Amino acid sequence: MLVALATTSFQVVAQSEPHDTVYFFKTWNQMLRLKPKVMVIDPVIQQNSHDEFEFIAVDPKLTQSMANKYIAARIGDGDWLINSEYLKMCFEGDVRRLNGYIPLFFNDKMAFAVRAAICGWPVPASDIIFYGAEDEGEPFYRPYFYYLDFARGKVTLVTQSSLAGLLEDYHDLKMRYEGMRDYKNPEIIEDYFYRYIDRISQDDSRPRILDFNPSTID
Numbered sequence: 001m002l003v004a005l006a007t008t009s010f011q012v013v014a015q016s017e018p019h020d021t022v023y024f025f026k027t028w029n030q031m032l033r034l035k036p037k038v039m040v041i042d043p044v045i046q047q048n049s050h051d052e053f054e055f056i057a058v059d060p061k062l063t064q065s066m067a068n069k070y071i072a073a074r075i076g077d078g079d080w081l082i083n084s085e086y087l088k089m090c091f092e093g094d095v096r097r098l099n100g101y102i103p104l105f106f107n108d109k110m111a112f113a114v115r116a117a118i119c120g121w122p123v124p125a126s127d128i129i130f131y132g133a134e135d136e137g138e139p140f141y142r143p144y145f146y147y148l149d150f151a152r153g154k155v156t157l158v159t160q161s162s163l164a165g166l167l168e169d170y171h172d173l174k175m176r177y178e179g180m181r182d183y184k185n186p187e188i189i190e191d192y193f194y195r196y197i198d199r200i201s202q203d204d205s206r207p208r209i210l211d212f213n214p215s216t217i218d
Contacts, residue, residue: 094157
């Protein structure tokens with residue numbers, strides 16, 4: 001594994017920005033095996049919006065490499081982020097509005113990304129618990145889910161109509177979802193999307209990500 005050292009440049013980002021060791025991956029095989037291609041020590045992690053990040057180093061070539069040469073990054077032993085440049089290069093579908101690195105959730109059978117968008121200010125009291133806001137003075141962010149369909153090479157924004165299409169694979173889930181009176185409600189869409197993800201993950205007949213030989217960013 002290669003190691004790159006990135007010295008912080010406070011001329012680029014304020015000193016309060018978080019820093020950590022970041023691991024970069026060029027293939028899904030590396031990601032599933034937790035075998036990074038490169039480890040970058042203490043880059044600047046710049047948060048450009050609620051769920052969009054970029055990595056900055058003093059060396060412009062290293063910054064460019066982190067932006068364009070890797071599928072995904074992992075911050076320490078915690079959060080995974082997927083590179084939107086990879087999604088735009090290797091997938092069709094709902095990728096145009098994605099920028100930077102965004103949160104990624106995956107296992108050997110499925111993957112999806114999440115991008116949050118502000119939907120109002122302040123957050124309604126009824127949504128404080130569901131959306132994780134601490135009080136009514138916070139902005140109201142709603143998560144949007146992007147399902148990575150490796151079989152079709154497509155990224156799908158999960159909506160009422162696209163979720164119904166995904167649930168075609170599991171008729172009982174589809175019937176329960178469409179039987180909900182408020183099936184267009186974002187909370188219901190999110191709930192049934194997670195049920196779909198759980199079903200895929202437990203389905204022994206489901207192909208694995210590596211069965212599709214997914215493309216790399218280069």
